[in-house]
Amino acid sequence: MIDWLPVLILSTSLVPALITFFLAQENHFWRNLINLGGAVLKLGLIVFLLIEVAGGTFHEVRFDLLPGAFLLLRVDALALLFLTLSGLLWLLTTIYAIAYFDKKPNLSRFFGFFGLCVFSTTGIALSGSLLTFFVFYELLTLSTWPLVVHRQNPASMAAGRTYLRYAMPASVALLVAILWLEHLTGPVEFTSGADLAGIDPATLRLIFVFFVAGLGMKAALVPLHGWLPAAMAAPAPVSALLHAVAVVKAGAFGFVRVVHDVFGMEAITELGLGVPLAALASLTIVYGSVRALGQREIKRRLAFSTVSQVSYIVLGVALAGPLGLVGGLAHLVHQGLMKITLFFCAGIYDDRGGIRWIEQLDGIGPRMPWTSVCFSLGALGMIGLPPMAGFISKIYLGLGALQSGAPWVLVVLAASTLLNAAYFLPLLYRIWFVESSTEETLAGRPLGIIAPAVLTGLAAIAVGLFAGSALSPLGWATSIVEQNYLP
């Protein structure tokens, strides 16, 4: 008896994507209906699965490829955390993209690959084994490229080239890591982890380095981060996808799986791998922030901010302790909400106001109040102003650092908070407190591009305000860690 639910939830993204490819450019009604319908249906399924998992039913389906090679989809609590985030943000991004692109060309192609991207992300979330994870991880790379080069101009073609130059070697590294490990241990499932007994520690460390190289590219760890700022040539909905919903998240999620479900906390600590990874993540946090300071283009500043913020998740994972992991997992959701708000707003500034550079933000607040309020919410959340989402993440990361005996992480967190303030506050100052130099009226801003930003902005506050609730990302992360990773 095959359990069709995981397959069904994958097909809510795949089927709309495949149909969309064949729709004519002018067929706006059907394209929008199919894509929104798929996203809503998926959310409905996610809600159902949440109830199932809360009740202790873990849906699982296995496809045998060859002896020793199979694809395994499994709905566990961690998968659902990522799935809920991507499903929710996909719906909002679809609404945003429909309004953002309006009647621009090549929309069927765009939404087709967009759907494939979300399909791959769903697959990554549901992967129950390393091989399955790899398959969807690669699919994600492939389906993202056409989105990055969507504009077809020289700048986006160059961005696409850079993206592949980073992604392809990383994929080789990840493949080596997976196949080498599976050669030693047999097929690795996330529920049971890899049986590392009797394997030479030096070999394991080397395999882990390959994992870090493969996953670190998507998670934009220094020095594998260069593709992310370059990919800013893509349209705003793609940036939202890269920075919040799919790509960098896939890398960060991969770290959670590899560190905690493949190696396990004890093995990571015994092999002495946690501290170097935490150090690399800390370096990335500080480096990304410092580079963000130097950017004059809004989207590039946000991109370097992502480089820095995603490493919070990696840091939480690398601390290899329960509280750190709670902070990392919560930040997976928090960063997604805050960063997608910022990118939605940056897209509106650019597309409707022609604002791409930081100087142009002067006095935009009163002229685009809704957008500016949302942007400010996102920025304040990133800085970690209580009681917003970013604050909660940092508290737990700090507690996790103390628990794991790495107090130096507190210095990194403090420095990063100062740097975050240093590169976000000048923007807010310009938006609200500097007089505008022009009085020209701005193009109309339809509800479709404002509403998603308002919703995610509010959510970024709500997850902080209600962090104590069991249903908040923090509560959820806590219960995942309690159920799965506590001895």
Add this chain to the structure above:
Amino acid sequence: MSPDLVALAVVIILPLFGALIAVAAPGHGGRIAVTVALGTLAAALVLLVRVGGAEPVVVEVGTWSPPLGIALRADGPAVLLLSVSALILLCVVLYSRPLIGSRSARMNQTFWALLLLLWGALSVIFLSRDLFNLYVGLELLSLTAVALVAIEGRRETLAAALRYLLFALTGSLLYLLGVVLLYAVHGTLDLGLLSGRLGTGATDGLALAAMTAGLAAKTALFPFHVWLPPAHAGAPAPASAVLSALVPKASLYILLRLWFEGSPALAGEVVVQSLGVLGALAVLHGSLMAFRQERLKLVIAYSTVAQIGYLFLIFPIAAGEPAGADAAWRGTQFQLLSHALAKASMFLCAGLVVEAAGHDRLARLAGFARAQPMTLFAFGLAAVTLIGLPPSGGFLAKYLLFNAAFDAGVPVWSLVVLIGGLLAAAYLFRPIALAWRAPDADRTAFAPVARSRQLLPMLLAIAALSIGLAPGGPAGLMGGLP
């Protein structure tokens, strides 16, 4: 006669018979070819199902069993290759009808006859168990292939065809020399009977060396590949599809049968390792050359040189620990099949590019994504297989070869697989990216091409992917290393 025997007879006789009729009735070549293609595909599928469910089908022609007579044998690898080549040839035939129909009467007369003769030769090679019978198939295959390269009669394609002929004939002669030497010692040419006896005779070493060298030259193994790129890039696109996807596989197939079914006792370490090294060099050289080409068909042709390299990795891997042998055998066959489908798809795509643009210069392909999105998509899917990304047949091939190299205790060969994948990504994304660009200001117009013909390369690319999605059936048929 049982249905198996009928199907086996049809697979060989129908294409050859069709070729004769195509010559006799020149105006109807296209229609004859479609009929033959459908019939042969059906027969191949019957064999696939029968062999998949039971034993290999063996026919002893004239009821004389070897060594007196000749045996034909359809086993798992054979029926897989028969089915894949039938699918490719059906697509090629459907693709070529409007193209060839618009050309000269002479072209109409010769193209179909040559294509069907070539198909017959492939069937003979896949089913034969007799080394001389294989030689006859090989000669027929080479001559029809050379003729297809030269069919347009342009000066540069004639030169390419002549060079191809030179290599093919030298290869045939070397192979024939080996056959004669083996017959003189053992008194039989049946592979089954020779099995275990190879290497016992005084001249067996020389015979095997000659046959291996001859077959490697026909397979275009580096450094004997120099004939391949101009020949495959110069032939008409549908012919290139067959030449690149199937023809080198036939000689490789004989080589694999000879080495792993004949299992010579004297498998010299030097020979085995150097075949692997040449394969690795083919991957490197072919990929780097493919990256430097300015014409799409040359990129695809050099990619064939590279992809053939993987097929020779089995020699050193199978010589290692026995644990990796079965995975290597299956990985090689997955590579054989998925490369055939993907490469045929790519050449058909290139043909559509040439028809639409009148050239295949990469620098002038901007705007092609707008003109034929489906063709570019098919090319991309085929590229996924050739790069070896999941979920494709190519991924499975690399997965198996990688594991085989580790299990056999010779992990160094897995490096070839990894580096080759990276290089393939580089040389295949280049044409895709160049075709993706927005049209230039002085936009080059692309002539329209029928949507139905764009579906054919798509079909082949999807077939290459689906081998990776449902590999259980094929893997069962491939069996383990004999």
